[in-house]
Structures are given as C-alpha cells and as structure tokens.
Amino acid sequence: MATEIDPGYAKGWSRLAASQDALEMRSAEAWQKALNALPKTNLSPAEQRQKDQYGAGLNAAQTRGKTSNNRCLAPINLDDGNLPWKIATKMLPELRKAAAGLEKLSSSAWVISYAYDEFTKGVECMNQLKLIPQPGGFCYHGNLMVNSSCFLWLAMSWCLTCIELDVYDQWFDA
Secondary structure, X not given: OHHHHOOOOHHHHHHHHHHHHHOOOOOHHHHHHHHHHOOOOOOOHHHHHHHHHHHHHHHHHHHHHHHOOOOOOOOOOOOOOOOHHXXXXXXXXXXXXXXXXXXXXXXXXXXXXXXXXXXXXXXXXXXXXXXXXXXXXXXXXXXXXXXXXXXXXXXXXXXXXXXXXXXXXXXXXX
C-alpha cells in the first residue's frame, strides 16, 4: 500500500479514507493522517484545497462515527432478481444468439455467470461435508472450498457447520 511505502503521502491517506468511506468503514484515522501529512505552514493553493477537502472528510467521518453503526456490508436479498449473477445469467441466451459478433463475446456476463455456477458447485460440495468424530477431535469427509476473499452464505447450516468445525476464525481472522 502507498501509505506503507511512504507514510507521509497525504494523497495516499486521503484515497484510503475515501475508499473506507465508500465501504462505510471507519475512516477518521486515515483522514487525520492525510491532514497530518500536509505541510503546517506556507501551503500552496493546491495544498490548501487538499487541507480543506481532508478536513471536510474528517468532520464527516467523525459525525458518521457518532450516528451510525459503520456497517461494512449492506444486507442483500438473495431473492432479488437484480443481483449481478442473475442478470448475467439472464443475458446469456441473447449473447449466445449473437455470439458471431466479437463485441458479444467480450461481455462480462460470461465470466460472472460462469463464476456463479462454479461457486454454486462449491456450495453444493460444502453442504455435503460430514463431520466425523474422532478420538481427540474430529475430521471431516467431503470436498471443501475455501476462498476468504469471496464468500456468499447461501444457507445458515453452512455457517453452523463452519462454527462446529472451528474453521470460521481460521478463514476470516487470519
């Protein structure tokens, strides 16, 4: 990260803070570090604009911190037909008809739909996971898909299985 390479890089801190704002994460610390990285005296007009912008960001972040839960992820409705993988899957028949045109082959709908299909297969494997008690612990039998960067809980039983296997903390707190 730019701020690790150069902790005095004000723009890096402001970009981190803006990203945290977009994700509804706490950003006040990053805004403050952006302000601290600016010169204290003899600011150029551009630096003064940055200071004003970073100060406004800090004030907004501090206000949000007092009034919200700062949820990182918004809840989604899995029955909603407007989810990206459902839209992509609906597009495929039309894309197949027009596949002769190269512009139709470059649609991201192909990748999104394929990724969702593969993920669904992984979920099916996870749902087949069996906990087998063993002396001194447990083992599991079945296929297990693990990718902590992309997780979609399709059934509560999945979450409970992970808690029973004590693997949730290993995947998400590492």
